[in-house]
Amino acid sequence: MGCMLIDPSQKYKPYTPLKLDGRTWPTKTFTKAPIWLSTDLRDGNQALANPMTADQKLTFFRLLVKCGFKEIEIAYPAASDTDFSFVRYLIEHNEIPDDVWIQVLTPAREELITRTFEAVAGAKHVIIHMYNATCPMFRNVVFKNTEEQTIDLAVRHTILVRELTNQYGVSHGTTFRYEYSPETFSQTEVQFSVAICDAVKTAWGKAGTGNERIIFNLPATVEVGPPNHYADQIEYFCTHISERERIVVSLHPHNDRGTGIAAAELAVLAGADRIEGCLFGNGERTGNVDIVNLALNLYTQGIPPHLDFSDIQSVIDIVTKCNDIPIHPRHPYAGELVFTAFSGSHQDAVKKGFEEQTERHVRNLANGEPQMWDMPYLPLDPADLGCSYEAVIRVNSQSGKGGIAYLVKQHLHLDLPRKMQIAFYQVIQKISDREAREMTVEDITTAFRSTYYFGGPKYEGRLALKSFSVTVEASPEPLDTDEAPDERRRFDGTVSVDGMLRVIRGDGNGPISSLLDAIRTHLDIDLTLREYSEHTIGVGENAKAASYIELVATTDNVKETRSASQSWWGVGVDSDIAASGLRAVLSAVNSAIGDRPLPELKLSVGFDSTMGQADIANALVNSLKLQLPRRFQPSFFEVVQRAARDSGGQISYENLAKLFQDTYGYETETGKQYRFELQSFDFAKSIVGRRQITAELLVDGEVRSVSGEGNGPLSAALAALHTQICGTLSIKEYIEHSVGEGAEVKAVSFVELVYEVEGRTKKESAWGVGDDSDITASGLQAVMKAASSLNVVTSKNA
Ligand SMILES: CC(=O)SCCNC(=O)CCNC(=O)[C@H](O)C(C)(C)COP(=O)(O)OP(=O)(O)OC[C@H]1O[C@@H](n2cnc3c(N)ncnc32)[C@H](O)[C@@H]1OP(=O)(O)O
Ligand SMILES: CC(C)C(=O)C(=O)O
Numbered sequence: 001m002g003c004m005l006i007d008p009s010q011k012y013k014p015y016t017p018l019k020l021d022g023r024t025w026p027t028k029t030f031t032k033a034p035i036w037l038s039t040d041l042r043d044g045n046q047a048l049a050n051p052m053t054a055d056q057k058l059t060f061f062r063l064l065v066k067c068g069f070k071e072i073e074i075a076y077p078a079a080s081d082t083d084f085s086f087v088r089y090l091i092e093h094n095e096i097p098d099d100v101w102i103q104v105l106t107p108a109r110e111e112l113i114t115r116t117f118e119a120v121a122g123a124k125h126v127i128i129h130m131y132n133a134t135c136p137m138f139r140n141v142v143f144k145n146t147e148e149q150t151i152d153l154a155v156r157h158t159i160l161v162r163e164l165t166n167q168y169g170v171s172h173g174t175t176f177r178y179e180y181s182p183e184t185f186s187q188t189e190v191q192f193s194v195a196i197c198d199a200v201k202t203a204w205g206k207a208g209t210g211n212e213r214i215i216f217n218l219p220a221t222v223e224v225g226p227p228n229h230y231a232d233q234i235e236y237f238c239t240h241i242s243e244r245e246r247i248v249v250s251l252h253p254h255n256d257r258g259t260g261i262a263a264a265e266l267a268v269l270a271g272a273d274r275i276e277g278c279l280f281g282n283g284e285r286t287g288n289v290d291i292v293n294l295a296l297n298l299y300t301q302g303i304p305p306h307l308d309f310s311d312i313q314s315v316i317d318i319v320t321k322c323n324d325i326p327i328h329p330r331h332p333y334a335g336e337l338v339f340t341a342f343s344g345s346h347q348d349a350v351k352k353g354f355e356e357q358t359e360r361h362v363r364n365l366a367n368g369e370p371q372m373w374d375m376p377y378l379p380l381d382p383a384d385l386g387c388s389y390e391a392v393i394r395v396n397s398q399s400g401k402g403g404i405a406y407l408v409k410q411h412l413h414l415d416l417p418r419k420m421q422i423a424f425y426q427v428i429q430k431i432s433d434r435e436a437r438e439m440t441v442e443d444i445t446t447a448f449r450s451t452y453y454f455g456g457p458k459y460e461g462r463l464a465l466k467s468f469s470v471t472v473e474a475s476p477e478p479l480d481t482d483e484a485p486d487e488r489r490r491f492d493g494t495v496s497v498d499g500m501l502r503v504i505r506g507d508g509n510g511p512i513s514s515l516l517d518a519i520r521t522h523l524d525i526d527l528t529l530r531e532y533s534e535h536t537i538g539v540g541e542n543a544k545a546a547s548y549i550e551l552v553a554t555t556d557n558v559k560e561t562r563s564a565s566q567s568w569w570g571v572g573v574d575s576d577i578a579a580s581g582l583r584a585v586l587s588a589v590n591s592a593i594g595d596r597p598l599p600e601l602k603l604s605v606g607f608d609s610t611m612g613q614a615d616i617a618n619a620l621v622n623s624l625k626l627q628l629p630r631r632f633q634p635s636f637f638e639v640v641q642r643a644a645r646d647s648g649g650q651i652s653y654e655n656l657a658k659l660f661q662d663t664y665g666y667e668t669e670t671g672k673q674y675r676f677e678l679q680s681f682d683f684a685k686s687i688v689g690r691r692q693i694t695a696e697l698l699v700d701g702e703v704r705s706v707s708g709e710g711n712g713p714l715s716a717a718l719a720a721l722h723t724q725i726c727g728t729l730s731i732k733e734y735i736e737h738s739v740g741e742g743a744e745v746k747a748v749s750f751v752e753l754v755y756e757v758e759g760r761t762k763k764e765s766a767w768g769v770g771d772d773s774d775i776t777a778s779g780l781q782a783v784m785k786a787a788s789s790l791n792v793v794t795s796k797n798a
Helices: 040-046 054-067 081-092 110-120 136-142 147-172 190-204 227-240 260-269 291-299 312-323 344-366 401-412 418-435 441-452 511-523 558-563 577-593 613-624 633-645 653-664 713-722 775-789
Strands: 035-038 071-075 101-107 125-133 175-183 214-220 247-253 274-277 463-473 488-497 500-508 527-537 544-553 568-574 676-685 691-699 702-710 728-739 746-756 764-772
Touching (some): 035 291, 040 054, 040 071, 040 101, 054 071, 054 081, 054 312, 071 125, 101 110, 110 125, 125 214, 214 227, 227 247, 227 260, 247 260, 260 291, 344 401, 418 544, 418 568, 441 577, 463 511, 488 511, 488 577, 544 558, 544 577, 568 577, 613 653, 633 653, 653 764, 676 775, 713 775, 746 775
Parallel strands (some): 035 274, 125 175, 175 214
Antiparallel strands (some): 463 488, 488 500, 691 702
């Protein structure tokens, strides 16, 4: 346990502010990027518990080059063989691009300077960086030097550096620049810093303009004061050093007070030209200033940083691997959470911001204007750094409807109406409160699907729309006025109710009200529409309609209905707009009915008043000796319901058999001509055992000679049919059994065909029944009848 002082002034002294009259930096703004120097491979590396291996340094160096650094401090070559050899490796393996300056650090010590030059021999462009500490504490404690001796140390070794640059320039053709750091600048009297740098410049004697400028690097070796103080120090230095035009003023901020970024930025305003730092702020203690952060700060001000972080994740991956230090989740620009909003009001603003921006960008594009990024809470478009919008909104108990609606829109393409957003938000709130954890996108989309019975058979509710037609019936009495006649709609459809197909019918002034009427009449569910909205999803041929419905319990009083506090929302998506609305109705109805029992189907066949599809099938066993296949039964049951509905739900046994015979052309002479009929056929077997059919086929009354090949007779017949039609027919089910005995025996075949054709989103299916003493003929008949019941497009009218 520590002991924080009640009066810390007894232990810590404050920084001494600089008296700088007329400072100019506070009113300046950024106009261009500074020169960047990465010192990841030196200052960053020297601060690691396990300094980088040669391989890691090489990987890192290549990354820095790729990001666009033109000045890279690659080592402290005199420090170790690893550092020395690394410098040699880069030079000898031509790893250094011609436009990149490598920089190497050395203390002001003769043998170490000499060793440093040996390391860089043969490189094209080298910055020799020499330092000695200059502040009172170092003068008095570490070096035990006076001010004059401190200047003398810097000057003497600068002269050595000058001699060696001359020598290596001649012997190896290297172009050298010189950087001098009065180390501990931030703690040094600024007048002394100016004095020592002036003396170093004179000793160097080669400061010119452009690439010949001497670099004075002014480190906040330890950040001891607030950023405005550092900016004052830099402005003082820039305005008091002689021959400013021959100098590159460089910053080297550390982050001890957590204001490294601010210090660097203010110091640039104060006149600095260059910044030394590390990616993501690695470096001694609290780190060097973070160059990614600085560069992207400029970028978000519309200033090109001349560094490329378009694939920031791969930069993060390499840096964290080489440094073995993770990036904090809240690290500016790079942390896992920095583009993420959890809280409701933030999410709401982001959602609205994206919507507004999409519309604005469309207008900008049309007007030839730039598409500016202007987004609440997001200073940068994550996409610019190669990040997706995936993480922008994440949901927990702090989130609101806006964020949840955003995710539903992103992932299910559904733009929920405001009131439905509120309703679904309550669903999610309940789950996240109960589970006390973040809700993933999957949690949310799954909750949405199951709440609204949306998204295919897995989520289907007790009621599901199977097929329907809506017909228009004009008002019998035409109006005298110019008004359009009052049209009525009739919904006629098949709905699966608790797994059983039920035929229902209802009337209203639109498809939705007629479906509501149908479920009221047949299922005793009395609901009224309160709100409806729709939008399209996608464009062109693949566009779909999404409909949203709010239902309330019907009351006698319209006002009460409107203000009812309980309501149920539903959603439906379909390529057909009417179908999407109807699906939305059933989605809401499913929520409304919960698990309350629904009235059973009243269908009386013969004497029995509640016949199900199995009973109907049994009745046919008795009357026609037919065993209807299981999958066939619902389809015929639907036919029976339809027929019975028009006669008060009743049908006699005799009529039931007749209905079957008429519907499937079984054992009856209806005189009906089918679209596809086989007049004659012949089979041959190929050498490989496949069946080949040649046949005379009637197609819409026209005789065509066809042939086809398949594994068996039915597939051969389908192949022959395919020569006459567009799209594909395939057999989903084929079942046959015999009827009769002895010489009277015959085969009865049941075939279910599925039809798919380009341009129609839905597959169609239908059953056909055939009978013949010849089993093959019976199967072929069933195929032709099933094909005739489908809306098959023939080649002629394709
Ligand atoms: C703020 C910074 O980041 S500065 C860079 C710091 N980086 C490093 O130190 C990493 C590499 N350093 C090293 O590997 C070693 O320190 C070496 C090889 C350079 C020198 O090692 P050694 O000779 O063992 O010396 P040591 O590490 O103890 O350094 C301290 C000595 O250097 C002197 N010294 C420190 N800085 C400087 C300098 N810029 N110029 C001259 N002498 C210096 C100290 O006064 C001390 O001298 P003393 O031994 O006479 O008291
Ligand atoms: C050598 C100098 C520039 C340094 O690293 C520091 O002061 O932090």
